Amino acid sequence: MAYSNYNCRIEKTFRDLKSANKPALITFITAGDPNFNYSKQVLLNLPKAGADLIEIGVPFSDPMADGPIIQKSYRRALKNGVNLDEVLSLVKIFRKKNNYTPIVLMGYYNPFFQKGIKSFLKEAEKVGVDGVLIVDLPPENDDEIRKHLSDYKLKVIRLASPTTDRQRLTKILKISSGFLYYVSITGITGSGLSKFNTLKNAYNKLKRYSKIPIVVGFGINTPEKAKIVSKYADGVVVGSAIINELDKTIDKKSNINNNVIRLVKKFSEAIKEARK
Amino acid sequence: MLKKFSYRDFPDKFGKFGNYGGRFVAETLMPLILDLEKKYNRYKKDKKFIKEFNHLSKSFIGRPSPLYFAENLTNHLGGAKIYFKRDELNHTGAHKINNCLGQILLAKRMNKKRIIAETGAGQHGLATATVCALFGLKCVIYMGAKDIKRQKPNVLKMKLLGADIVPVNSGSSTLKDAMNEALRDWVSNVNNTFYIIGTAAGPHPYPMMVRDFQSVIGKEVREQIFEYEKRLPNSLIACIGGGSNSLGLFHDFLDEDNIALYGIEAGGKGIKTGKHASSLLAGKPGVLHGNKTYILQNKHGQIKEAHSISAGLDYPGIGPEHSWLKDIGRVKYFSVKDNQAIEALKLCSRLEGIIPALEPSHALYFVTKFAPKQKKNHIIVMNLCGRGDKDLDAIAPLLNI
Numbered sequence: 001m002a003y004s005n006y007n008c009r010i011e012k013t014f015r016d017l018k019s020a021n022k023p024a025l026i027t028f029i030t031a032g033d034p035n036f037n038y039s040k041q042v043l044l045n046l047p048k049a050g051a052d053l054i055e056i057g058v059p060f061s062d063p064m065a066d067g068p069i070i071q072k073s074y075r076r077a078l079k080n081g082v083n084l085d086e087v088l089s090l091v092k093i094f095r096k097k098n099n100y101t102p103i104v105l106m107g108y109y110n111p112f113f114q115k116g117i118k119s120f121l122k123e124a125e126k127v128g129v130d131g132v133l134i135v136d137l138p139p140e141n142d143d144e145i146r147k148h149l150s151d152y153k154l155k156v157i158r159l160a161s162p163t164t165d166r167q168r169l170t171k172i173l174k175i176s177s178g179f180l181y182y183v184s185i186t187g188i189t190g191s192g193l194s195k196f197n198t199l200k201n202a203y204n205k206l207k208r209y210s211k212i213p214i215v216v217g218f219g220i221n222t223p224e225k226a227k228i229v230s231k232y233a234d235g236v237v238v239g240s241a242i243i244n245e246l247d248k249t250i251d252k253k254s255n256i257n258n259n260v261i262r263l264v265k266k267f268s269e270a271i272k273e274a275r276k
Numbered sequence: 277m278l279k280k281f282s283y284r285d286f287p288d289k290f291g292k293f294g295n296y297g298g299r300f301v302a303e304t305l306m307p308l309i310l311d312l313e314k315k316y317n318r319y320k321k322d323k324k325f326i327k328e329f330n331h332l333s334k335s336f337i338g339r340p341s342p343l344y345f346a347e348n349l350t351n352h353l354g355g356a357k358i359y360f361k362r363d364e365l366n367h368t369g370a371h372k373i374n375n376c377l378g379q380i381l382l383a384k385r386m387n388k389k390r391i392i393a394e395t396g397a398g399q400h401g402l403a404t405a406t407v408c409a410l411f412g413l414k415c416v417i418y419m420g421a422k423d424i425k426r427q428k429p430n431v432l433k434m435k436l437l438g439a440d441i442v443p444v445n446s447g448s449s450t451l452k453d454a455m456n457e458a459l460r461d462w463v464s465n466v467n468n469t470f471y472i473i474g475t476a477a478g479p480h481p482y483p484m485m486v487r488d489f490q491s492v493i494g495k496e497v498r499e500q501i502f503e504y505e506k507r508l509p510n511s512l513i514a515c516i517g518g519g520s521n522s523l524g525l526f527h528d529f530l531d532e533d534n535i536a537l538y539g540i541e542a543g544g545k546g547i548k549t550g551k552h553a554s555s556l557l558a559g560k561p562g563v564l565h566g567n568k569t570y571i572l573q574n575k576h577g578q579i580k581e582a583h584s585i586s587a588g589l590d591y592p593g594i595g596p597e598h599s600w601l602k603d604i605g606r607v608k609y610f611s612v613k614d615n616q617a618i619e620a621l622k623l624c625s626r627l628e629g630i631i632p633a634l635e636p637s638h639a640l641y642f643v644t645k646f647a648p649k650q651k652k653n654h655i656i657v658m659n660l661c662g663r664g665d666k667d668l669d670a671i672a673p674l675l676n677i
C-alpha cells in the first residue's frame with residue numbers, strides 16, 4: 001500500500017505530514033542558478049525554512065513548458081556549464097547533511113537520454129535522489145525508463161492536468177508512485193493561478209481515484225494562494241516565485257540566500273495557517 | 277500471409293519510424309494530440325474533406341505545379357537531364373501552403389477558432405496567415421527576431437493578411453525558439469487553438485500528417501514525368517530543413533528502390549566550423565519538440581544553435597522520418613554551404629530565368645555537382661520548393677551586383 005514503505009523518503013514524508021494534518025511545501029530551485037555554490041547553499045537551507053520536499057530543476061536549453069522566469073534561470077545555470085552530472089553531485093553533497101528531505105529531479109528528457117537512462121538511474125539512486133519528473137515524457141513514451149524501474153527504488157512522478165480525462169487518469173494512476181503532480185492550469189510555469197473553485201473541484205475529483213498523495217503545482221506564486229490551495233491539497237509546489245526572488249536579488253547583489261529563505265519561510269507559515 | 281515490407285507503412289501506431297518520432301510532450305498537450313490523431317485519421321478518408329482539399333489545391337494554390345525541363349542548366353552542366361518541380365509557383369511562393377491547407381481544413385472541422393504557427397523563412401507563416409484569411413480565423417505567428425530582420429517582405433505580407441506576429445527573442449532568436457514559444461502558447465490556449473506545424477516534425481501525428489499533405493508533390497511528379505519521358509526518374513533531390521518538401525517529393529517513390537533519393541542539409545559555413553544546420557550529418561539522436569530524432573546538441577544533451585544563411589533551414593533538428601531513412605540507408609544525405617547555395621541561386625537566375633529561394637538553392641548546388649557525373653539518359657527531378665523574392669534583401673550585400 002502506498003503509505004507503508006518506511007524506507008522511502010517520499011512516502012515517509014507524506015505519511016508523517018498526514019498524521020500531523022499538515023500539507024507539504026514543495027520548493028523548486030534550479031541546480032546551478034546563479035552558480036553551483038549558491039544553489040548548494042540555498043538547497044541546504046531549504047528544509048530549515050520549511051521545505052518538506054525539494055524539486056531540483058535540471059537545466060535545459062529549450063524548456064517548452066516553462067515561462068520566462070524559469071527559462072532565464074536555466075539559461076544562467078547553463079552559462080555556468082551545469083550538467084546532469086553536477087546536479088547529481090549537488091544531491092550527493094546535500095545528502096551528507098540531510099538524509100530525510102526527499103529530492104525529486106525535474107527536467108526535460110534529452111539530458112537524461114544523453115546520459116543514458118540506466119546509468120542515470122543507478123547514479124541517482126546512489127547519491128540519494130528519490131524521484132524524477134520528466135516534463136516531456138508522457139506514459140505513452142516512457143518505455144526506455146519504465147523497463148528499468150523495477151531494478152531501482154527511484155520513483156517516476158507522473159503528471160495530470162486539467163486536460164487529462166478520467167480514462168487517461170486511471171491509466172496514469174496505475175503507474176504512478178510517490179505522489180501525483182497536478183498541473184493546476186493549462187499553461188506554462190510562472191502563470192498565475194486564478195480559478196480557485198475550478199481547481200478545488202478538479203482536485204477533489206482526482207482524490208476520489210488516487211491512493212497516493214496529490215500535490216498542486218504551476219501558478220502558486222504567492223503565500224496567499226498557497227494558503228488557499230493547501231486547505232485541501234496534500235501539498236503545493238512553489239517554483240517561479242522562488243526563482244523570481246533569486247532573480248531580483250542577483251540584480252541587487254544582495255544576499256540571495258537570506259532573501260530566498262525568507263520567502264520560503266513566508267510560504268511555510270502561510271500553509272501552516274491553512275488548516276487551523 | 278506475410279505482408280511485404282513497405283516504407284510507406286510508417287509511422288506505426290505509436291507514431292514511430294523505427295526508433296524515431298513518438299510523442300514527447302507535456303501531459304497538458306497529450307490529450308490534444310491524441311484527439312488530433314483521431315480526427316486526422318477520420319478526415320483523411322472523408323470524401324468531403326478530400327474533395328475540399330483537392331478543390332482548393334487547384335483553385336487557390338494553383339496545383340498541379342508544373343514540371344519543368346531545365347534545358348539550359350542541363351546543357352550547361354553536361355550530364356543528367358534536370359527537371360524542376362515548380363512548387364515555387366504555388367500561391368504564396370513555396371510548398372508550405374499544401375500543408376497549411378490540409379491542417380486548416382482539419383482545424384475548421386475541429387471547431388478551433390484560433391491558429392498559431394512558428395515560422396523561420398516566413399514561408400510557413402505566410403502560408404498560414406493566408407489560409408487563416410481565407411477561412412476567417414485568428415492567426416498568431418511566432419517568429420525569431422533574427423528571422424524577422426532577414427525575411428522582411430514576408431513579415432509585411434503576414435501583417436497585411438491580418439496575422440499577429442510575435443517576435444521571439446529567446447535562445448538564438450530563430451526557428452527553434454519560435455517553435456518553443458508556439459508550444460508554450462498552445463499549452464496555454466488548449467481549448468480554442470490549433471497549432472499548424474510547418475514541417476514534418478513535432479509530436480505524432482504531425483510528422484505523418486504534414487508529409488501526407490505534402491505528398492501531392494511526388495504524386496504529381498509521377499504523372500508529369502511520364503508525359504515527358506515515358507518513364508520514372510533516376511534521382512530525386514530536395515533540400516531539408518525539417519523535411520517536409522523532401523518527404524513530399526520522396527514519399528510516393530520510397531518503395532521503388534531503383535530510384536535514388538538525396539536530401540540536402542544546410543552546411544552553413546561548413547560542418548567543421550560548427551556553424552551549420554546539418555543535424556543528420558553532424559548531430560545525434562535525441563529528443564526535442566515532441567519527437568526523437570537527430571539533433572545538434574552537446575554531450576550533455578543541450579541543444580546547439582544552428583546556423584544557415586537560409587532561415588528556412590536554420591533548425592537544429594529534423595523530422596523523425598528522415599532520421600529513420602538515414603539509418604536504414606534509403607535516402608542519402610549531403611550538406612551544402614551558404615556560399616555554395618548563393619552561387620547556385622545566381623546560376624539558376626541567369627540560366628533559367630528562375631530566382632530560387634535560398635532553401636532549394638542548396639539542393640540546386642548539389643545538382644550542379646551531381647548531374648555532370650551522370651549519363652545523359654539519367655533523369656533528375658529537383659524540388660524547386662520556393663522562390664527567391666523573400667531573400668533578396670538578405671542576400672543583396674553578398675551578390676556583388
Ligand SMILES: Cc1ncc(COP(=O)(O)O)c(C=O)c1O
Binds near residue numbers: 370475517589
Ligand atoms: C522555400 C522553403 N524551402 C524549404 C524549407 C525547409 O523546410 P522543409 O524541409 O520542411 O521543406 C522552407 C522552410 O521555411 C522554405 O520556406
